[in-house]
Amino acid sequence: MLVISGDIYDQLLTVNSKAHKFASIIMRELLMISARTGLQIRLLHGTYTHDRDQLSIFETLKYPNSRFKVVDQIDVEEITDLKSGQGNFEGSLKVLYIPDNLAYKRSEDAIEQCTKVLACVGWHHVDMVVGHGTFEHVIPPDSGHRPPCMYRLEQFEKIVPYGPIIMGHIHTPGKRGPVHYCGSFERMSHGEE
Numbered sequence: 001m002l003v004i005s006g007d008i009y010d011q012l013l014t015v016n017s018k019a020h021k022f023a024s025i026i027m028r029e030l031l032m033i034s035a036r037t038g039l040q041i042r043l044l045h046g047t048y049t050h051d052r053d054q055l056s057i058f059e060t061l062k063y064p065n066s067r068f069k070v071v072d073q074i075d076v077e078e079i080t081d082l083k084s085g086q087g088n089f090e091g092s093l094k095v096l097y098i099p100d101n102l103a104y105k106r107s108e109d110a111i112e113q114c115t116k117v118l119a120c121v122g123w124h125h126v127d128m129v130v131g132h133g134t135f136e137h138v139i140p141p142d143s144g145h146r147p148p149c150m151y152r153l154e155q156f157e158k159i160v161p162y163g164p165i166i167m168g169h170i171h172t173p174g175k176r177g178p179v180h181y182c183g184s185f186e187r188m189s190h191g192e193e
Helices: 018-037 054-061 107-121
Strands: 002-004 040-044 067-071 075-083 090-098 128-132 165-168 174-176 179-181
Touching: 018 040, 018 054, 018 067, 040 128, 054 067, 075 107, 090 107
Parallel strands: 002 040, 040 067, 090 128, 128 165, 165 179
Antiparallel strands: 075 090, 174 179
């Protein structure tokens, strides 16, 4: 499974811009791999000012049999046909997705919606959370940039008691407790091109 945790773009772009063309080439190649191998690909919406509604264009690049989905709202999924490359793992994985293009201004509101979505499918918890956003522990207290919707570890104790929380948004890779920031392969800090 390949998860792209948001911020494909860093601004609104035209379809014929150089950055959009490169992003389309990359996504087209990933979708070909998905169609050929069965690789699951999930693309989460990142920060609204970055991704906006631009990710929906990648839906048009899908090949028959590609297993690709753009996640633009809080959602859950049970993936039932996971296998490792060596064939020594088989099983299912319950995943909660939390993109960052949401209307919620407070983390409490987003977590309440997550709880409602879990209740709708009859789940008490998930194996993994994949999202885009900020946890309090990654922003220094004296920072001048503290987003209004910041998550806290204790908000996720019942939602994902044993599994990881994989997040996008912070450019530098890092881990604290169950929270993993995958980072960026191109921009390693805010404002660095």
